[in-house]
Amino acid sequence: MNKLLLVTNHFSVVVKGLEKKLRNLQYEVKMTDAGFLNITEDDYMSDVIILYLSDEMLDDQTILKELTMVCNKAKYKGCGLIVIGSGKNRKLYFDNAPVLESVVWIDQPVDMKLLTEKLEIVIEENSNRDAKKRLLLVDDDQLYGTMISNWLKKEYIINHVIDGMETISFLTNHKVDMILLDYEMPVVDGPQLLQMLRTHEETHNIPVMFLTGIRDRESIKRVVKLKPEGYILKTAGREEILRILGDFFDK
Numbered sequence: 001m002n003k004l005l006l007v008t009n010h011f012s013v014v015v016k017g018l019e020k021k022l023r024n025l026q027y028e029v030k031m032t033d034a035g036f037l038n039i040t041e042d043d044y045m046s047d048v049i050i051l052y053l054s055d056e057m058l059d060d061q062t063i064l065k066e067l068t069m070v071c072n073k074a075k076y077k078g079c080g081l082i083v084i085g086s087g088k089n090r091k092l093y094f095d096n097a098p099v100l101e102s103v104v105w106i107d108q109p110v111d112m113k114l115l116t117e118k119l120e121i122v123i124e125e126n127s128n129r130d131a132k133k134r135l136l137l138v139d140d141d142q143l144y145g146t147m148i149s150n151w152l153k154k155e156y157i158i159n160h161v162i163d164g165m166e167t168i169s170f171l172t173n174h175k176v177d178m179i180l181l182d183y184e185m186p187v188v189d190g191p192q193l194l195q196m197l198r199t200h201e202e203t204h205n206i207p208v209m210f211l212t213g214i215r216d217r218e219s220i221k222r223v224v225k226l227k228p229e230g231y232i233l234k235t236a237g238r239e240e241i242l243r244i245l246g247d248f249f250d251k
Contacts, residue, residue: 002123005043006031007070008052009063014109015052021112027119036066044073047123048080053093055086064096071099076174078129078157080122084110098142102149102160125154132157133249134175138167138193139182139211144234148180148211151238156245164188164196171203178248180232183212194226207248 004027008015011033019031030046032038043049051070057063074081083100085093087107094101104118135158139145145160152158159174161167163185179197183190190210197203210231232244 001026001028002047002119003028003045004030004119005039005046005049006052007036007039007049008033009035009054009057012052012054018052018110025112025116036063036070039070044077044079046079047126048082048119049074051081051083053083053085055089058089058092058096061096068097068099071097071103072159072170075099075103075153075157075159076134078126078132078134080119080126082106082115082118082122084108084115098146099160101142101146102153129157133177133245135159135178135180135245136161136167136170136174136176137180138162138164138185138190139180140185141182148241151241152245155242164193167193168196171197171206176206178207178209178229178245181208181210181228183210183214183231191226194228198226209244209248 004022006015006019006022006029015031015033019029022029030043036051039049049070051067053067057067071081082104084106085108090105090107104122106115106118133156135152135156137145137148137158137160139148139160140162142162145162149158149160159170161170164187167179181190181194185193188196194208197206197208207229209229211234212231213234229248230244232241236244
């Protein structure tokens with residue numbers, strides 16, 4: 001029986017009813033209405049975490065940060081993740097918590113047939129999570145990052161951060177098997193960030209592949225001098241990226 005964690009930040013008759021419907025569908029369901037910070041380490045071993053969002057959350061930056069943290073941790077742990085929220089406010093949620101763009105979203109009120117279909121897909125995608133390699137994507141382009149995350153999430157556990165500061169913070173608390181690093185970023189660009197990572201004992205051995213839209217000879221030389229494991233052109237499609245990553249990990 002697949003285990004689900006149903007989380008909301010306040011008691012709701014609607015959410016309680018959703019819990020009952022999921023139990024009737026033969027899922028093992030644990031529910032908490034005590035907020036995101038009450039999710040335990042054991043909870044992240046659930047097959048799927050379902051986050052039920054209330055529109056009041058949009059006015060609370062603290063809760064939005066907690067929501068982002070939970071989504072990132074669930075993705076790192078390889079736990080399936082489904083978010084249920086107001087369709088009319090979906091863009092506002094994406095603007096305030098961009099990580100939501102790369103997870104399964106279902107509009108309220110919940111269509112149980114759709115939710116069941118999505119649950120089956122997410123459970124299947126995450127069935128071998130312990131064997132999956134963990135990737136960290138570093139790219140300030142949110143749209144590109146979301147696209148790559150969606151392309152790779154079936155084969156890999158992938159988290160997305162947008163700059164050097166978030167990269168260091170993430171790597172302080174999590175281990176990854178590879179970093180996909182954007183070559184061009186503001187403030188600290190990809191080559192500068194790689195040089196920083198190479199100087200720290202905790203990060204100097206992490207394999208790095210550059211993501212770049214630049215093809216000129218001098219830029220490629222600069223990349224090669226830093227001795228990354230390789231580079232991927234941003235014009236590459238999903239199958240080519242999967243082939244490059246697969247070839248590296250096969251070795």
